[in-house]
Amino acid sequence: MKLVVVESPGKVEVMRSLARRLLGGSVYVFATRGHVFDFDRTSTLPVPGLVVIDLRRKIYERLGELIKRAERVYLAFDADREGELMSHFVLEAFPGVAEKAFRVRLRALVEEEVARAFLESDGALDGNLLLAAYLRKVLDWRLGRVLSMRVREQFPSVRSLGRVKVGVLDLAEELARTRDFRFTGTLHVAFGFGRRYGWPVKGKVEGFVGRGYGVVRQVAVSRGELAPPKGLSTGRALAGGVRRSYPGVLGARAVMGALQALYDRGFLSYIRTRATAYSETGEEFAARLVETLYPGEYHPGDTTRAEAHEAIRPVRIPRAAELDEFRGEEKEVFRDVLGRFVASRMRPARGEKCVAEVEFADGGRGVFTCFRPEAGREGFLKEVWRGYVPGEDLRFPRVGDVVYLEGRVETPAERLFRLMEDRLVGQPSTYVRTVEGLSDQGLISRDDTVEVTETGREVFEWVRNEYPFLSADFSSRLERVLDEVAGGRVRPEAAVELYRDEVLKRAKAGDREELDVPVSAAAEVKKRMKETAARVSFAPVF
The missing domain is CATH 3.40.50.140 (Rossmann fold)
Known part of the structure; x- marks a missing residue:
């Protein structure tokens, strides 16, 4: 057998x-x-x-x-x-x-x-990848064990807390302070209250802006290209799914479950990734698919190839009978992945770009970009704007125009998953589990606001006073070093040295002994790997 x-x-x-x-x-x-x-x-x-x-x-x-x-x-x-x-x-x-x-x-x-x-x-096992995984587990196990024990003494309802969860709490607090979110929707130039035309726009807003009227305060128009989106990573997939699915943590869990099911059944590539590039196999599939849907529009974009961890992509197109069997969020998630995959491998759009700064009646402000492509140079917008036909008499907004904005601002939950990925707080495989763990312990809300609760603030303040080295920044720097170890670009001792510099030098005297991980731990991990390798027919490759 x-x-x-x-x-x-x-x-x-x-x-x-x-x-x-x-x-x-x-x-x-x-x-x-x-x-x-x-x-x-x-x-x-x-x-x-x-x-x-x-x-x-x-x-x-x-x-x-x-x-x-x-x-x-x-x-x-x-x-x-x-x-x-x-x-x-x-x-x-x-x-x-x-x-x-x-x-x-x-x-x-x-x-x-x-x-x-x-x-x-x-x-063979990949020795560098294994070293990074083993050391991450050793360092987080040591730190999480001490921190969880100390936190439980002060807050009995908190079962577990570690480096990554504290980093996510830090990001959630940052979101509450900044209130700077992305917007997608349509900006209409208002020709009277009964007739509006507009272009799809993207932008950023400050404060609360939903939909409504505003006045254009500044405009800049230029000619150029609009680049297609990059490949889909885990954080972006979760953010996009939370936008459409259930609110907050429930939405993230539903989307991750759909991604996992589609991967398990052979419809998607590996789903836990920060990569935005594709493998050679992915590029070949993209070329065939784009040329079938939009002849002459395939464009490989960035020539970087991600063989080990490519962006999430379809690996085959489901037959009609298979599509009918998709459950819950699976159909919408697959469509999201497919649309992003196709658009990311199409030509840039060429034409005129308008950047408009708008002041709204509710006091919010926004900066929005709309694009008017040249005929025949729509590029990836053929996929992104499918079915959208703007009014023929539309002009770009001018200073003083009354405009009407309809669409949606990304929620804090969407923004949180983007930040976790951009700032390297945690691994793609644990994004949802980490946020869900904080929510289950009552430290952040379960809805779209992912707001730090009163208990969460008390715990976070206590952690910052007792363990001032714990932050999103520390978590990010340790992940970067571990990524370098996984790629074989730095020696494994560098991760332990960073841990010792940050943790032991700033920890209180009573905790130092329990938090201590000697630099020799890297050599001990290597020794165990070699002892295991001696019993098998192949050795880890470094």
Whole structure:
């Protein structure tokens, strides 16, 4: 029997069908339902040992039985840090997997991608990716353990708090102060109250602006290009979905669930990514699709290619019968991804651009950009403006014009997910889980305002006084260094050194011993990786 181990139960059926055709013979696909192992919370070692998560005990036992029976074990977890870490933990926990394990990195569940993953992989773990994942877990485990314990002493209702959750609280407080949001909609030049024409616009607004009348105070018109949107990342996908779906945290969870289901069933590429570029395979698919829909409009844009973590994209177009089976948010989410994918690989639009500054009756102000393309030079606007026909007698607004704005301002929930991605607070795989965790503990609201609650402010103020190093900025800098470690561009000790410089130098004397992670922890992680590698038929590649 050939055993294929995946992370999500939603992948089992599709993977079973694909693996049987590819590998032949008897194939068993088993889902771990996420992590099976965690660090021993009673350990005082810099790098704790592994224990089985209580709720995963039966999964652990079943996986052990299957490994003993299997002639070959394919660790087909996702192609990210967590997938690498989960693969390593399986190798570390089951000595019997030694000579028959093979790492396979999945990026999409379609036949050609799965075949490439199985046939082109050398079976080895990516040592740099694994180091970054392991060190991140060690540092966050140490810091989160101490912080959660101290917070619970002061606020019994708060179960857990760590570096990333504090960073998100910091961003939510920042949102409440700035009130600077994006707008999408239509700006009409008002020719009397009964007749309005307008162009689709984008812009930024200060204060509360919904829809209504205002006066144009400043205008600038120029000729040039309007660039197409970039590829879709996780943060942008969540922001767009929250806009259309349920409010706040519920909307984010619904959108992430739809993305996961579409990925598991082989309709989308890997969905946890900050990338805005595509792989070579993605570019080839984009070229065929755009030329079919809009002949002559394909344009590759940025020549950067993201092989490991490309932007979210469709990997195949569902048949009518499959589309009818889409549930909940899946149909709308797929349309969003498809539209963004097509538009991002079309030519820029050329024409006239108007930037208008408008003052509204409610005291808000906004700066909006509208675009008038030349005939035949619409480019990506053919996809973005599909079905939109502006009035033929429309002119750009002029200073003093009364204008009417209809559309919507992005909500704080949308803005929060954008900020988490832009500022590198957390990983794409944990954006929703982090915000949901804060909401479940009553620290931020569950609606579109994601407002820090009274309890949340008390907790945040206490954390800032007791642990002044914890902030969105610290979280961001640590993530950047870990990204460099994952890419092999800096040595792993750099992440531990940053942690020590920020945490130990500013922590109170009573906490320093428990928060301490020696620089030698990086060497200890490497040692464990090598000990595991010595038991298997391949070694991590650095």
